[in-house]
Amino acid sequence: MMVRLIRLGEATYRWLDERLGIGVIVKVTLLHRMPKSVNWWYVFGSAVLTAFAIQVITGIFLAFTYIPSPDHAYASLDFISHHQFAGNILRGVHYWGGSAMVLLIFIHMTANFLGGSYKYPRELHWLTGSVLLMLTIVMAFTGQLLRWNQDAYWAVVVGAEQAARTPFIGTWVAQLLNAGPYVNGTTLSHFYAIHIWLVPGALITFIGIHLYLVIYKGVSEWPVPGKPVDPKTYMVEYQRILDEEGEPFFPRGVFNDAIFSMALIVLIFVLAVTFGAAALGPKADPTLPANPLPDWYLIWYFGILALIGVQSSGAAITPFVIILFPAIAFGVLFLFPLANKGERHYARRPWAVATVILAASGFLVLTYFGYAEPWKPLLIYTSNNQILAPSVPAQTTKGLTGDALAGSKLVSGMVCTACHSIDGVGGKRGPELSNVGNTFDQSQLIVRIARGGGGMPAYGNILTPKQITQLVAYLQTLTGK
Amino acid sequence: MSLTSTELVRKLFTREGFMSLFIVSVGGVMGVAVGIPIIGVMLSPLRDQPADVWRRVGKISDFKVGDTTKVIFDYPSSGFSSWSGTTQKTVAWLRRNSSSGQNQFIAYAVYCTHLGCPVNWLPEPKLFLCPCHGSVFNADGTVAGGPAPRALFTYPTKIDGTYVYVQTQAQPLAT
Numbered sequence: 001m002m003v004r005l006i007r008l009g010e011a012t013y014r015w016l017d018e019r020l021g022i023g024v025i026v027k028v029t030l031l032h033r034m035p036k037s038v039n040w041w042y043v044f045g046s047a048v049l050t051a052f053a054i055q056v057i058t059g060i061f062l063a064f065t066y067i068p069s070p071d072h073a074y075a076s077l078d079f080i081s082h083h084q085f086a087g088n089i090l091r092g093v094h095y096w097g098g099s100a101m102v103l104l105i106f107i108h109m110t111a112n113f114l115g116g117s118y119k120y121p122r123e124l125h126w127l128t129g130s131v132l133l134m135l136t137i138v139m140a141f142t143g144q145l146l147r148w149n150q151d152a153y154w155a156v157v158v159g160a161e162q163a164a165r166t167p168f169i170g171t172w173v174a175q176l177l178n179a180g181p182y183v184n185g186t187t188l189s190h191f192y193a194i195h196i197w198l199v200p201g202a203l204i205t206f207i208g209i210h211l212y213l214v215i216y217k218g219v220s221e222w223p224v225p226g227k228p229v230d231p232k233t234y235m236v237e238y239q240r241i242l243d244e245e246g247e248p249f250f251p252r253g254v255f256n257d258a259i260f261s262m263a264l265i266v267l268i269f270v271l272a273v274t275f276g277a278a279a280l281g282p283k284a285d286p287t288l289p290a291n292p293l294p295d296w297y298l299i300w301y302f303g304i305l306a307l308i309g310v311q312s313s314g315a316a317i318t319p320f321v322i323i324l325f326p327a328i329a330f331g332v333l334f335l336f337p338l339a340n341k342g343e344r345h346y347a348r349r350p351w352a353v354a355t356v357i358l359a360a361s362g363f364l365v366l367t368y369f370g371y372a373e374p375w376k377p378l379l380i381y382t383s384n385n386q387i388l389a390p391s392v393p394a395q396t397t398k399g400l401t402g403d404a405l406a407g408s409k410l411v412s413g414m415v416c417t418a419c420h421s422i423d424g425v426g427g428k429r430g431p432e433l434s435n436v437g438n439t440f441d442q443s444q445l446i447v448r449i450a451r452g453g454g455g456m457p458a459y460g461n462i463l464t465p466k467q468i469t470q471l472v473a474y475l476q477t478l479t480g481k
Numbered sequence: 482m483s484l485t486s487t488e489l490v491r492k493l494f495t496r497e498g499f500m501s502l503f504i505v506s507v508g509g510v511m512g513v514a515v516g517i518p519i520i521g522v523m524l525s526p527l528r529d530q531p532a533d534v535w536r537r538v539g540k541i542s543d544f545k546v547g548d549t550t551k552v553i554f555d556y557p558s559s560g561f562s563s564w565s566g567t568t569q570k571t572v573a574w575l576r577r578n579s580s581s582g583q584n585q586f587i588a589y590a591v592y593c594t595h596l597g598c599p600v601n602w603l604p605e606p607k608l609f610l611c612p613c614h615g616s617v618f619n620a621d622g623t624v625a626g627g628p629a630p631r632a633l634f635t636y637p638t639k640i641d642g643t644y645v646y647v648q649t650q651a652q653p654l655a656t
Contacts, residue, residue: 071566153568154598157652158613161597164654172527174654180526181651182556185565285567286591287553290599291612306614309595309628318595318628319656377615379601387601387610414606419615429615457617457625462607 030250032215033242037222038253041115044108045214046257047264051101052203054268055139058094059196066146068192070185073148074283081280092272100268102140102297105133110356113336116344117220120231123337125217128210130333135203137297142195144295148188153284154292156183156191165319183286218242219253223344231341289381299370300363301326306375307366377418378427389415393423396478407474410467414459422478430456435480445472531557535639535646544577544586544645549602549620551575552588556649573636573647574602574609576620583640588647589622590634594655600633609633630655 017023065084067076080087109129112118118126141159145152156178164174175181179190221241278295282288294302308321346353380388389412397408411417419429426433440448449468450460463471484492492498536554544550552575562569573588589609591599598613608625609618616627623632634653639646 069564069566070568071564157592157597160652161592161654164656170656171654175527175651176523178526178652181530182571183568183652184556184559185561185563185568186526187568283567285570286599287551287567287570287572289601289612292598305596306628309614309616316630318630375615376612377610379610379612387603415603415608415610418610452626455615455617455626457606457608457619459606461619 028215030254031248032218033246034219034249034253035221035241036245036247038219038256039222040256040260041111041222042219042253043256043260044104044111047260048101048104048108049207049211050261050264051097051104051268052207054093054097054265055101056200058090058097059200061090062094063196068146068189070148070188070284073146073188074280077147077280081277088276089269089272091277092275093268095277096268096271096275098140098143099296100264102136104264105136109133110360114346114349114352114356115220115223116229116346116349116352117223118337118340119229119342119344120234120340121217122213122220123340125210125213126337127334128206128213130330132203132206132210133333134330135199135206138199139195139203140295140297142191142199145188145191146195147278147280148284149281150284150288150290151281151292151294153183153286154290155294156187158292162322165322167323219249220344223346225343225345225347227344228342229340229344289385289387291381296367300366303366303368303370306373307369309375372428374428376427377415377429379415379418388412389418389427390425392417393425396422400474400477403470403473404477405474407470407472410463410471411474414463414467414471416471419456430454433475433478435478437476437479440475442472442476445475530651531559533557533649535648537644538573538575538647539645540643541640541645544575546577546580546585549574549576549589549604549607551602552647554647554649571649572599574600574633575638575645575647586638586640586645587622588636588638589618590636590650590653592634592653593629594624594631594633594653595627595629597652 013022062080065076065080065087067073077091080091082088112126112129141155145155160174160178160183163177164170166173178184179187218238221238282290293299304325305318305322309318343349378390380390382388391412392408397405400408411422416433417426419427420431420433421428422433436445446468449463449471450458452458452460459468493502534557538552538554551572553570553572555569556565556571572591574591576587576589577585578587579585589600593600593611593613593616595611595614595616598611600609600611600616600618602609607620609620609622611617611627611629614628616629617625618629618633619625621632622635624630636650637648639648
């Protein structure tokens with residue numbers, strides 16, 4: 001019985017191979033030789049591919065229910081998230097899968113950068129990979145917009161403002177992004193088409209080229225310090241490594257990739273079941289106050305613009321940073337393969353290590369600031385759409401009378417506490433005031449309040465002289481006790 | 482193998498040369514035929530811009546002198562208005578400066594001039610505050626603090642005997 005089954009299998013394979021050429025495909029993919037030094041650091045590329053496959057599949061099935069119309073998008077997502085059977089898990093897998101794809105691309109890039117794998121003859125691997133990175137960021141950004149919540153609506157507005165800083169053609173670029181002079185009924189469907197057709201099509205094309213290159217030139221061997229790349233001799237040496245110490249990609253290479261990808265899928269599934277997808281937040285409505293924030297992979301950029309914005313020279317350089325910073329960051333990526341010779345191992349490339357440390361710490365620090373938002377005025381949005389600053393802590397008003405008591409009310413009424421904190425209550429934009437009664441005298445306080453400066457408005461033409469007296473009377477009671 | 486120009490011309494007038502040229506031209510014709518409508522549609526948002534219209538935002542007597550009030554009005558109607566949902570709406574902060582004259586009203590755009598986030602009017606300190614990066618504007622729209630590079634944008638306003646009107650505008654872009 002068993003023997004007959006095996007024979008039947010062999011016969012079927014021969015029949016198909018004769019007509020489809022499966023054998024050739026198996027030979028160049030599964031059986032292509034790889035160096036013996038291939039290890040667990042080589043699994044990230046296939047993991048990105050797995051994440052992409054998850055995105056394509058879950059995306060297709062989200063599109064069964066999602067409606068890309070500004071009138072219905074939010075409601076259809078609300079249905080998927082809260083009413084459809086398994087809908088929130090499906091959306092969750094798509095959400096965590098997207099985050100995983102962005103994160104894994106950066107790990108894959110970093111590993112190949114530190115290992116010098118982008119050097120001869122694999123420069124085009126790096127360049128096509130850089131294109132794939134940019135396309136993936138476009139996917140992440142457009143995906144966030146499809147939620148069509150307040151963050152999404154204002155992300156388009158902010159995106160248009162940024163695009164408008166492009167030299168010469170800024171207005172056109174901005175209006176093409178808006179799909180009109182302002183966000184309108186066709187904006188969302190434009191981003192939907194970009195997210196589900198245009199960019200995935202480009203991604204699949206470039207993934208195809210990227211994978212073809214991996215098979216055509218082979219996987220790079222693990223770098224050895226003191227063994228530089230010389231384009232004249234590299235291919236001969238690489239062929240020798242494959243012939244003498246190589247092995248087929250199947251089974252060990254495939255095994256590593258499969259184990260890691262499986263772990264990835266399980267992790268994404270667990271995250272999706274445990275946490276679901278990103279909260280939908282309030283529906284897009286330009287008539288209501290909004291407090292927009294991008295998703296985690298763009299928070300660092302949001303952070304840069306905020307941090308330079310709070311500098312006194314910030315306004316002047318902001319337009320340049322908005323356009324130049326991403327242009328330079330991505331431009332540099334495309335320049336790396338110019339240094340395609342020499343040492344591959346990170347131990348002999350201190351500048352490469354420094355670049356990675358600088359980029360990673362820059363990303364982390366800016367992300368921290370992006371979420372902490374020390375520049376942001378702390379405001380309370382009430383349910384009836386009033387906007388208030390926090391009230392001063394009760395212990396600071398105990399026993400106060402007259403001017404000082406009136407001043408304590410002005411501190412929150414005039415939104416001082418939106419930027420200044422007193423005993424831990426208030427924003428972090430401006431200096432803390434808990435001890436201001438000791439550090440400034442009466443006349444200094446009056447001048448500061450009246451003239452403003454350093455980002456603070458001049459309150460001299462907002463407050464009456466009596467109100468300033470009251471404010472100062474209260475501030476003088478703040479002595480850190 | 483490099484060809485001189487004479488050799489190249491001679492090669493083009495052979496059977497293979499003619500066919501190669503023809504294949505390239507066929508590709509070109511196909512590209513143009515499909516490309517023209519695609520590029521046309523993609524660029525149509527720049528061409529098909531609805532004319533700005535005046536929108537009535539309330540009675541003159543609804544607004545007190547010195548007050549700044551949020552007014553909500555519709556963008557111009559267009560072929561896609563029926564499914565535009567909330568994106569059909571836009572807002573402005575309408576300030577009444579005086580009790581008489583054509584210029585008693587001024588409408589400030591909600592878009593912060595830093596990056597376009599919607600500024601909020603705080604009536605007590607009489608300031609506009611941006612929720613994103615903390616730009617502050619005075620009641621007259623001028624910059625009071627923060628990263629904003631210029632004063633708030635304004636929209637044209639007009640009045641008739643009873644009503645105030647604001648003109649719709651493209652999203653103002655700080656450049």
